[in-house]
Amino acid sequence: MGRRALTLLTALLACAALSAAVASAQEPQTSLPDIEDEVMCPVCGVSLELATEAPQAEQMREFIRERIDGGQSKEEIKDALVAEFGSEVLAIPEGEGFDLAAWLVPGAAIVFAGAAIFVGLRRWRRASAAGGGSAEPPAGELDSEEAERLESDLARYEL
Amino acid sequence: MGARSFAITLALLALVGLLAFGLTTKGSDRLAVGEPVPDSDLPLLDGAGSGSLADYRGDWVLVNVWASWCTPCRDESPALQRFHEQHSGAGFTVLGVDTEDTTEAGLEFVDEFGLTYPQFHDGPGEYRDELETTGVPESFLVDPDGELALHRPGPVTEQYLAEQVEPLIGESS
Numbered sequence: 001m002g003r004r005a006l007t008l009l010t011a012l013l014a015c016a017a018l019s020a021a022v023a024s025a026q027e028p029q030t031s032l033p034d035i036e037d038e039v040m041c042p043v044c045g046v047s048l049e050l051a052t053e054a055p056q057a058e059q060m061r062e063f064i065r066e067r068i069d070g071g072q073s074k075e076e077i078k079d080a081l082v083a084e085f086g087s088e089v090l091a092i093p094e095g096e097g098f099d100l101a102a103w104l105v106p107g108a109a110i111v112f113a114g115a116a117i118f119v120g121l122r123r124w125r126r127a128s129a130a131g132g133g134s135a136e137p138p139a140g141e142l143d144s145e146e147a148e149r150l151e152s153d154l155a156r157y158e159l
Numbered sequence: 160m161g162a163r164s165f166a167i168t169l170a171l172l173a174l175v176g177l178l179a180f181g182l183t184t185k186g187s188d189r190l191a192v193g194e195p196v197p198d199s200d201l202p203l204l205d206g207a208g209s210g211s212l213a214d215y216r217g218d219w220v221l222v223n224v225w226a227s228w229c230t231p232c233r234d235e236s237p238a239l240q241r242f243h244e245q246h247s248g249a250g251f252t253v254l255g256v257d258t259e260d261t262t263e264a265g266l267e268f269v270d271e272f273g274l275t276y277p278q279f280h281d282g283p284g285e286y287r288d289e290l291e292t293t294g295v296p297e298s299f300l301v302d303p304d305g306e307l308a309l310h311r312p313g314p315v316t317e318q319y320l321a322e323q324v325e326p327l328i329g330e331s332s
Contacts, residue, residue, distance in 0.1 A: 042259050042284055055228035056259060063261050084261050086283030 030074040035064055038074075039081055040091050047091045189291050192308065196222070196301045197289040204257050204265050204278035212254065212301065219251045219308075219328040222299040223315075224281075224292055226260040227268035232296045235314035236272040242320045243276045250303070251328045252276060258295060259284040300324055 033049070041051035041060060051057035060081070067077045081089045142150065190196065198212035212220060223239055225232040243253040253276040257265040262280060269278060281287055290299065293312055300309035308327055311319065 055230070056226065059228045059261065059264055063263070084282045085259065086285070088283060 028068045029071065030068060030077065032061060032064055032068065035074055035077055036061075038091050039078065039089050042085055042089060190299070190307055190310065192310065194307055195305050196299060196307050197286065198305060199286055199289060201256070201279035201281055201286055204255075204262065204269065204280040206262070210277065210279060213305065215252060215254065215301075216305055217250070217303050219303060220301045221251075221253045221324060222256060222290075222301060223253055223296060224256045224258050224287055224290065224298070225268075225296045226258055227264040228260065229295045231314040233268075233272075235296055235316070236268075236274060238315060238317045238320060240272060240274050240276070241317070242324070246325075246328060247276070255279065256281050256286060258282075258287040300327060302327075 036049035037047055039048050039060070040046070041048050041054055041057040043056040044051040044054045048057055048060055063081070063084075064077055067080060072080070078090065196212060200209050200211045202209045212222065221239075221242075223235075225236070239253050239255075247253070255269075255274065255276060255278040257268070257278055258281040260280075260282065262282070265278070265280060268274075279286070287295075290297070296314050298311040298315050299307055300311075302308045309323060311323075315324075
């Protein structure tokens with residue numbers, strides 16, 4: 001490869017790197033709908049995407065739009081919202097500190113409920129197996145006295 | 160009574176007790192005249208440190224809770240500024256608390272209405288919760304001992320300030 005070709009290649013690579021940097025600086029890293037469903041409108045008590053007409057929600061959207069236009073990432077914008085409104089502004093709790101409980105408790109509840117159902121089913125099956133030779137008639141079947149009474153009742157109402 | 164019936168009865172009684180507790184305590188912790196007004200530390204809206212209502216102990220303070228997105232707050236601001244200009248320095252100040260608002264928007268509001276009285280920032284709305292406000296704007300006249308003297312849910316007007324607030328702060332100044 002000649003010296004000229006090497007210079008040309010270097011120039012091309014520099015152009016590519018420069019255009020990538022410019023593009024990343026100009027193109028927004030996130031969008032309003034992408035953030036709206038992850039933050040709350042504190043006054044409205046619902047997520048920002050559902051708070052359509054509240055004045056505070058509109059102000060928050062403006063706050064987010066300005067930062068999107070400024071090239072900030074979703075996390076940077078969420079951090080800015082937390083700095084203004086506190087961590088309660090996040091619709092999805094953070095996975096650390098006390099907020100971790102919001103993830104752990106439902107998970108633990110599901111595991112606990114699953115274990116309870118499993119144990120209950122095992123006990124029920126064991127009880128069914130053990131009660132196979134019982135003197136009592138199985139549920140749903142009638143003994144002779146009940147069958148007789150049913151017959152007489154049906155006969156009485158027969159048209 | 161079997162163990163199961165006893166447990167169900169107990170659970171029902173607990174539920175009824177919880178409902179009764181909720182009903183009887185509902186609204187009972189609303190700030191009343193004569194009670195001490197919460198004085199938590201809050202950042203200043205302009206970012207120059209923090210402050211508290213306690214810093215004004217010995218003076219009458221009209222705590223005005225507002226937000227830039229609140230239309231009635233815009234309506235009352237000129238009256239509050241005029242009242243502050245007329246009475247500040249004589250043992251009285253208006254103290255703004257910008258709540259659930261962005262700092263930028265709050266500062267723009269202050270600038271737009273030329274508000275010169277001190278402003279706290281309560282972004283998360285925690286101080287507003289402590290004051291048990293029902294909305295914005297809402298104003299609390301706090302006496303020199305830090306106790307509530309007057310409560311105004313909704314916007315204040317020139318007439319309200321002259322007829323309700325002025326006689327109280329005039330008595331001591």
